[in-house]
Amino acid sequence: MKFGVVVFPGSNCERDMADAVRLYLKEEAVFLWHDDTDLQGVDCVLLPGGFSYGDYLRSGAIARFSPVMESVKAFANKGGPVLGVCNGFQVLTEAHLLPGALMRNTSLKFQCDHVDVVVENNRSLFSSAYQAGQTLRLPIAHADGNFFADPDVIRQLEDNHQVIFRYASDVNGSVNRIAGICNEKGNVVGMMPHPERNLWPASQPHGANWNGDGRGVFDSILKAGLQALK
Amino acid sequence: MTVATDILAEGKTKILRPGSQPDEVLVAFKDAATAFNGKKYAEIPGKGELNAQISTLLFELLGRHGVPTCFVGGGSKPAELVYKRLTMIPLEVVVRNYAYGSIVKRFGFDEGMPFRKPLVEFFHKTDDDPQITEELILELHLVPTEAILEAIKLMALQINELFLAYFAARGIRCADFKLEFGLDKNGNLLLGDELSPDNFRLRDSQTGAVLDKDVFRLDLADLAETYRTLLKRLKEDTPTETAKKHTYQAEVFVQSRKNILNPESKAILEGVHVLGYGSIQSLNAGKRFVLKVEAETLLEAEQQARKLAETVLSNPVIEDFELRMKR
Secondary structure, rough: EEEEEEEOOOOOOHHHHHHHHHHHHHHHEEEEEEEOOOOOOOOOEEEOEEEEHOOOOOOOOOHHOOOHHHHHHHHOOOOOOOOOOOOOHHOOOOOOOOOOEEEEOOOOEEEEEEEEEEEEOOOOOOOOOOOOOOOOEEEEOOOOOOOEOOOHHHHHHHHOOOOEEEEEEOOOOOOOHHEEOOOOOOEEEOOOOOOOHHOOOOOOOOOHHHHOOOOHHHHHHHHHHHOOOO | OOOOOHHHEOOOOOOEOOOOOOOOOEEOOOOOEEOOOOOOOEOOOOOOHHHHHHHHHHHHHHHHHOEEEEEEEEEEOEEEEEEOOOOOOOEEEEEEEEEOOOHHHOOOOOOOEEOOOOOOOOEEEOOOOOOOHHHHHHHHOOOOOHHHHHHHHHHHHHHHHHHHHHHHOOOEEEEEEEOOOOHHHHHOEEEEOOOHHHHHHEEEEOOOOOOHHHHOOOOOOHHHHHHHHHHHHHHHOOOOOOOOOEEEEEEEEEEEEOOOOOOOHHHHHHHHHHHHOOOOOOOOOOEEEEEEHHHHOHHHHHHHHHHHHHHHHEEEOOEEEEEEEEE
């Protein structure tokens, strides 16, 4: 499978994302520059974390107008799998590929931590390798992760099981503790926690936080990709 | 003969009757000319029809450029038009590009002198139509909100730009005109009244010849003949006007939507209270964008700025914006 990692000026997790594909999945990863419109025939698009365009205006607001995003939109509208992590999630909401918006954390702080995240729906392209209700330990690192949408949009998200990941307890003020959602078709997923940063179990002082819980996101997409190839 | 009870209202030059639809009125233009607040009066056959036709051309011009007006279409007779039913705002809104008429007497301008910027004046529609300030308009509740008064002024200036260009392309100088506005049943602001030479001062750009009701006021020429000539000139095909670009200033204020908790504003407010400013009840931090927009008309510049504010500068999921235009 071929993965494309989009690089905006100010992205800073694109290497981690490409490493997750190359070192963990042992699949091909290419970088897609924000100025390019050619997706190079990738099977999955990954929008990494960072501070695209310095988070000017609003997080993700300017990245949305990059030439590459037109191609990503077309790819997503044709059912292609798209995952946005952290700033990537913010870009997806600004680009209207996902509903809602990410506001400043209620703490007003940049929160860098390990948190418990519950898998709400394990039938999505990016969560099928997990058990429903499974609790994951995942890193977060964001200032604007406070998910907001109007009550009827939230109701729709919940009724359609579009909430994929939910924080076990309140982290940043997100409505219904939402940590990750998908679009109606289920092929576009955005999440604030960083699965690509927790792929390798480690026996370090903070060993409990590095248990490989992020693997499932990448296993899921590979599983779906292999099924599609059959 | 029409039954008197059928008449909704009758003025010096128009009669209003109920239209075929409940939210419409039928406006019949009379063959009457009046001046000096009714002191001068004459019956002029054909004038009603001419005013209806000229109004139609000008309403259609505004409609093509997206200005909301009361105009629906023609009536069953040539001197009749169908309007949307409006609750009229009791103001005469006068826009002046050149000094003529009362402003010359009031302030001693040389007649025909161009103003540096178009002037907007308000007159209260009462017995002698006194001039009125914006503060007095609000004090007397002549408009429902201050925002509507702002919108009236902006719309008057937008209409002025369209008229200036339209008449200029036909060799006519649009010196001044009077507008009246009203609100439809949903509270939307629409241009009402009529757009006839009764309410305009129009001069031939070359000869200075009078092409409006001044010919009647000052006994210069036959009114019907003047209006007929004007209508002919307006109907003539003109070479497309060479578009002239202007620079307009727009200010966009972006704030978080009401009833959405803005953590940033809340933190600032808490700090403000700690500092002893207990009197500050609420605080909403936002952003201000100052834009320079190049466009042919204020209306076009406003539309461009609004589109930008809606699609880029604000995120409608969490934010509202306010747009202010400056010339």
